[in-house]
Amino acid sequence: MKSDSKIYRFFFGQRGERHLPFGAILLILVPFLIGGLYFQNRKYNALSANPEHTSTVISDIGYIGTSGPIIYYNFTVNGVTYKGGMHAKGFAVGDSIGVVYQKDNPENNMTVFKYYDGPSYGSVTIFVLAAIVLALYRWRKINRKYNESCPELDGTGRCSIYRIDKEYIFVTVYNVTASLPIKFLPIDCGNGEFENTLMEIFHASLHGKYVELKNAELIKAMKQRSWRQLYQHSKGVLLKHDSRTLEILPTRKATDGKGLDWDYSRALSFELGGASWKDIINSTRKLLEHHETD
Template identity: 90%
Template sequence: MYFQNRKYNALSANPEHTSTVISNIGYIGNSGPIIHYKFTVNGVTYKGGMHANGFAVGDSIGVVYQKDNPENNMTVFEYYDGPSYGSVAIFVLAAIILALYRWRKINRKYNDSCPELDGSGRCSIYRTDKEYIFVTVYNVTANLPIKFLPIGCSNGEFENTLMEIFHASLHGKYVELKNAELIKAMKQRSWRQLYQHSTGVLLKHDSRTLEILPTRKATDGKGLDWDYDRAISFELDTASWKNIITSTRKLLNNNEADR
């Protein structure tokens, strides 16, 4: 569009008119016929062409050329129609829309305001040396489904998994599991080992607020206690989803030396 506009502006600033005849008609793929013409200025022959229907070789045609640069020329039809950006503009607009769609799909809600969350959902997340373990919490009881993500996962992947677990806690069917069955489903040898080699948080929300409640090592060394001093709360109508994800992962990264 930039070069086409420069060409047209230069031509319209110093135009000269002449007439010639169509010397040839060619075809490129399925783009339709292209008429070709030649004209002479001060003993030098110049060429031009355009897509057009309804012409035959030998038909007369008007040409407008730039007086100080006859290589810049076009038919009178193109000149008086002005620069045509229709197809280019459509292509550029389609490319922009596709790029925006892909960006939103990759980042989804990560950089946006918080999504609307119905009901009161809960999710427990444990961070081991190698992975995050997302556990569905029905009311106050941990259960299936359980999701796993590598430590190096993207924030978008982290958010998508969190939303899946929130949804499961609200709409899934609760089936009581024994502690031994649950720890096996979490791919851990024992609760004691998990507590010794992990950090954890509980995320819970209602329609207005979301709270992140981290854990800390129990004073007796046998488990985890809630660390209310480091708890964080967000108002969902004003909070940044990016900040929620970042804060959650930061709390899970704490106390790495203990693990």
Template identity: 90%
Template structure:
């Protein structure tokens, strides 16, 4: 029995460059010749596949972060969602609006929060206004849930905006102090509208926070 070793230089039958193949053959009985794999020093297809998939996932994640950071295209928003935001000197208060009525859930963020936290909370409220369960509340119950002493105190020491969207546009409607000093009125002159198809989500968040800072609060 003679043996011949072939050091492969091509990729064939699952083997890559550098694979060694031992060929065992018999001169008198060629029909009994067979190939024996002495060793295989290349990676298996399974490990290669896992490595490639991991690289693709990592690349997509990095691309998404970069695209999110520099392009900030608007997310797809379905239906008609509404969120009311109040700003005191200490925090933002996000209130879910069902049609025209405010209710739970209510979220709170510190004034120093970053845009990502602000965005995530806004999206949670939008989702709740579309898919949540409306809970009827009395005004006294609602203001207590907002951690405020009274509506009068909130109106005197806060600014506010209403954000509402459909599948194509998002509108930010700010408030202003009422002429009688007893509440807040809508300030249509400063309202801003964004086209969700080509708008910048970063601009929406920055514009919202800027409108909320238009008047100083002195709680």
């Protein structure tokens, strides 16, 4: 499943998201919910199949967080003392209370009014309703056309992208100087991966700490043998933005054959207030796939 598909993003979020994905939350909570419900029903069914009644008094009242008071009680069966407790209001230490316990296992017990109320599904109902609401909200959000509007971009960011045979190379640009970090993506990556990597590089160019590198160090970090080899076997674009406009400036082979020049005739400009981010990504990739004629 591709990472920019709707189903993938519904459960696991977009690549690069830092919050806990929806699917991860479900994978954590659902087993606990099912296990707790199974244990509760099993305990109640075993008790109701072989019940015994007795009476006792409340021995203590405690509090855990803001969940309300918990009453505690003790009772004795065949000379053995057993304990129990439940959330309840309006009681005081010393009040009489009825208890139902499992005849062959008195450790399984509860108060009379809890027993006759039957298994509680309130927490399950609340969880299911909350999960449905969150799922509908998330699906509605994801089901919108992919990245139709542009994200807010502050300041002035720059990113160089090179397309070689099997991958894209994203390079951070501080003003006019290329540096780290450098990111790599396969040519067949999804638009979501492409976008998130681009945004990471933009963020680095705005907020990262600039470390000056020599050309030999930079080309090595890009995993290329030489700048000449990179220029001969790659397509390149420079993306730069301010808070209102994003420009894409492609490269072309230099007339002397020794490097790359800017190809202003194919440059593109987008107004961030009304442009489609999907169009920006597709246009960038299309420029990188452009084949020049001799």
